[in-house]
Amino acid sequence: MSVVQVKGKDVELDEDGFLVNPEDWNDDMVAYFASQEDVTELTENHWKVINYLRDYFKKFGAAPMVRKVCKDTGFSMQEIYELFPSGPAKGACKLAGLPKPTGCV
Amino acid sequence: MASKFSATPEELSKIDHNPPKKGWMDTPVEFKEHTFCWGAKGKNLAALELPNARDWSPADEDWKLPENWQKIFLDGMKERLGKYRSFRLFMDICVRCGACADKCHFFIGGGDPKNMPVLRAELLRSIYRRYFTVSGRMFGRAARARDLTIDVLKELWYYYYQCTECRRCSVFCPYGIDQAEITIIGRELFNLLGLNIEWIAGPVANCYRVGNHVGLEPHTITSSVEFFCDDIEDVTGIRINPTFNRKGAEILFVAPSGDLFADPGTYTAMGYLMLFHELGLDYTWSTYASEGGNFGFFTSNEMGKRLNAKIYAEAKRLGVKWILGGECGHMWRVLHQYMDTWNGPADFMEVPVSPITGTRFENAKSTKMVHIAEFTADLIKHGKLKLDPSRNNHLNVTWHDSCNPSRAMGLLDEPRYVLKSVCNNFYEMPENTIREKTFCCGSGTGLNASENIELRMRGGFPRANAVKHVRDAHGVNMMSCICAIDRATLKALMEYWVPDVEISGLHELVGNALIMKGEKERTLDLRLVPLPGKAAKE
Secondary structure, rough: EEEEEOOOEEEEOOOOEEEEOOHHHHHHHHHHHHHOOOOOOOOOHHHHHHHHHHHHHHHHOOOOHHHHHHHHHOOHHHHHHHHOHHHHHHHHHOOOOOOOOOOOO | OOOOOOOOOHHHHHOOOOOOOOHHHHOOOOOOOOOOOOEHHHHHHHOOOOOOOOOOOOOOOOOOOOOOOHHHHHHHHHHHHHHHHHHHHHHOOOOOOOOOOOOOOHHHHHOHHHHHHHHHHHHHHHHHHHHOOOHHHHHHHHHHOOOOHHHHHHHHHHHHHOOOOOOOHHHHHOOOHHHHHHHHHHHHHHHOOOOOOHHHHHHHHHHOOOOOOOOOOOHHHHHHHHHHHHHHHHHHHOOOOEEEOOOOOOOEEEEHHHHHHHOOOHHHHHHHHHHHHHHOOOOOEEEOOOOOOOHHOHHHHHHHHHHHHHHHHHHHHOOOEEEOOOOOOOOOOOHHOOHHOOOOOOOOOOOEEEEOOEEEEEHHHHOEEEEEEHHHHHHHHHOOOOHHHHOOOOOOOOEEOOOOHHOOOOOOOOHHHHHHHHOOEEOOHHHHHOOHHOOOOOOOOOOOOOHHHHEEEEHHHHHHHHHHHHHHHOOOOOOEEOOHHHHHHHHHHHHHHHOEEEEHHHHHHHHHHEOOOOOOOOOOOOOOOEEEOOOOOO
């Protein structure tokens, strides 16, 4: 567990750098996570994936299958990796403020 | 936050097997970054009513242990020595012959002598001797006994989360000592002190609360299966409508939840759906018993039992005759060796009989639970499936014997029989790396986290090396297996050591080859990738 200061606000992160409290999520945090996960510039396409992930999580209480992300956003797997170099689970989910997927994954 | 793991395969393959100059008791443990997992979060320990629930980190000096931690540990050990004869026996009988020393994938790929199974066990045996034998009490170190200090506890912890309970070493032990059982007890003792790892505690808490490790709620499960059915329709033109929680179904089907979430397991799930549809099987999925795996088994006997209970409970509630289980690894050690006495006898069900072939599965007479590989092998043996193996011609396939189905239940020939029926190009890895002597993926028993990635890549090195051999010799580009942890972790392992070899489950390949009534001409495989021409056998 660690605390980072983002725009003057203390935010708690877990060891993997994911949000501990989902209510801390905001645009500033997305920008901060982007800097941590090798996303150089946040584009409309990034936001398309982030918003999709958040909507899905609200409805289903878990991150979506990567296959589903691709199908529903229209991005190929390769494009997802280009947008989020550390991948859909570690990168995109982190930016979207979702917990890290667990289990046999 | 941890730094990024950046060691190249070239760097990691330079393995030093020379032991340190000093003896093992005088070589203190060093917690190396990327070789250990994060400590369990307090909220997950609390959710499971496990003791000493608090956030903690193995990297910290202070592990926030209760003041009387030594007493708790030793009392726990005493209780288990009395309760489990196997544990006492394994503490007593090792003669240090060394047959196991070079059989562990972590030792082969890492070179740390404390990962020789004999020495890993000795870490705990030295405590056993000090507190539970006369010679150890009297002669201490001269009798290879040592005090349980905080540094000793940390050393034990570090190495007992560097064992995947794969049991390869026990195949070679002339006494049949089962190192997995020693690790299991070690981890139970850590759990008395709140020392689980998060990658286990998180899934266990999910499973206890929601019913599966991934944390998929009922509407998420049905939505995911629906998604697979859409893709199956794209591939075959056939619409499948599976049922959930259906009372009166003949068979309950239980799969690892990873197959409903993570690639390439999701393609295996499509294979299950297609096969059952084609057979017209009277079966149901359950959103309650929605996990075949059991990370509770990596926590304690009690926790394993607690999570396992819902499978029989659901079978009873739905009134099914028997249970069919999917491609999950450690699930089958639990089902084959523990379930019957934990939560059985399941005498409210019947001895499983295949409704298609009439085969009575005598081997599952007591548990009432049949492995899908034996179910499918039986179908093929009786000529009940129409198969076109040429649809897998673009694949040169090898078979990874997942540790638990192979070593814990002897499932060696059934999957091979299925594989050879659905693929034309099959190549075995070298003899001492398959069947009972199979090498672990390096990430089992809840060690499939990301923060311990160096450990995983080192532990998987012997397996990867054998794959490299068949890739170079036969152009193998696909390794198939029957374990969800394997499917998730071998993918990363191949990307690191043997790029361009992909991973699949068995029933993904069955789904590719299965000729279904009324299907359209297949132009895509289950990954929705165009199938090369039928004559594509290069």
